[in-house]
Amino acid sequence: MSGRVVVVAGASGLVGRALVRALASDERVARVACLVRRPLVLPADQPGAAKVDQRVVEAFDEATLGEAVPKDVDDAYCCLGTTIKVAGSQEAFFKVDHDAVVAFAQAARGAGARRFVVVSSQGADRHSVSFYLRVKGDMEASVARVGFDLVHVVRPGILDGERGERRLGEELGISVMRGVSRLLGGPRFKYAPIRAETVARAMIALAFGEERGVVSTESARLQELGGATD
Ligand SMILES: NC(=O)c1ccc[n+]([C@@H]2O[C@H](COP(=O)([O-])OP(=O)(O)OC[C@H]3O[C@@H](n4cnc5c(N)ncnc54)[C@H](OP(=O)(O)O)[C@@H]3O)[C@@H](O)[C@H]2O)c1
Incomplete structure (x- = not known):
């Protein structure tokens, strides 16, 4: 089957689940490898479900991920992340939102991926007063x-x-900002x-x-590209 082979980390999250569904139903994509801690349950009527190849990974470090990324991968998508509340400390948060993301990028590049698309955040900035935004930066x-030939940072x-x-x-923030x-x-x-x-x-x-290099895309542009209507 022609089409791109892609790998997704963070496939069980809010954005990750939406991404796997969209990739599976995209005719330009031949295979969707998902690196997960627990198997995903896809909707029964998911178009392209047979293209989804789940790989349960015990640890999100470069060596373990390197074994799990398909060797014919074209593109890697990263939707990994946690919250400080769930992680338990700033240090534990950094290990996921920085270290695991970078380990995945290195593993994907090592396997031959040319493009990396990663979810960051609006306001990401290495010099921010916010710890969360500094980690994203x-x-x-x-x-x-x-x-990579191409890194797309989505914010x-x-x-x-x-x-x-x-x-x-x-939830409160969403209803106010809506x-x-x-x-x-x-x-x-x-x-x-x-919307995810x-x-x-x-x-x-x-x-x-068609872009090359490192490209950051802000939320309003993501709304346009993703076809948001309201
Ligand atoms: N929430 C917001 O409003 C917001 C706004 C802007 C940007 N973002 C960023 O957008 C990204 C995606 O957000 P989301 O809401 O879709 O995330 P989410 O629903 O919390 O999902 C996070 C994903 O990361 C995985 N993950 C978490 N900790 C892990 C660990 N220690 N090892 C391996 N995998 C781990 C989760 O896997 P499991 O299912 O196995 O836990 C899940 O697949 C995040 O980086 C987030 O910071 C969020």
């Missing part, structure tokens, strides 16, 4: 040095979608919440674009 800088605003867990602060953005231009508003499916479609559009 550090991650972006580290990934840029791995040596969504607050993510909207159905989670298996409650995140009360985020109201504000309706008054200020809808998805074109810089701080509008963005929109981010996923934008990531794929970017991976199939």
Whole structure:
């Protein structure tokens, strides 16, 4: 079968699940390898489900991931991340949102991937006063040095979608910002919440674009690329 072979880390998360569904149903994609800690359950009616190849990985370090990334991979997509609350400390958060992302990038590059598309965050900045945004900025800088032909850093605003867990602060933020953005231009508003499916479609559009080098894409542009309507 012709088409790209892609690998996804963070495939069980909010953006990751939307991304796997969109990649599986994309005719330009031949195989979707998902590196997961626990097997994913795909919807029964998922188009292209047979293209999804799940690989359970015990540890998200470069050596273990290197074994799991397909050797004919073209593109790697990273939707990894945690919260400081779940991780338990800033150090533990850094190990996921920086170290595991960079380990995945190195493993994918080592296997021959030419393109890397990674979810960062609106406001990512190595010099931010926010620890979270500093880690995202550090991650972006580290990934840029791995040596891909193309790195797409996507910087969504607050993510909207159905989670298996409650995140009360985020839910409040989404409902406030949804109201504000309706008054200020809808998805074109810089701080509008963005659907996980929109981010996923934008990531794929970017991976199939013509750019080279390291390219960062902000949330309002992701809304356009991902075809958001409201
Ligand atoms: N929440 C927001 O509003 C927001 C806004 C902008 C950017 N972002 C960023 O966008 C990215 C995706 O967010 P999301 O909400 O889709 O994430 P999510 O739903 O929390 O999913 C995170 C993914 O990372 C995996 N993961 C977490 N800890 C791990 C570990 N120690 N080892 C291996 N895998 C691990 C999870 O796997 P398991 O299922 O196995 O735990 C899951 O697949 C994150 O980097 C996040 O920081 C979020």
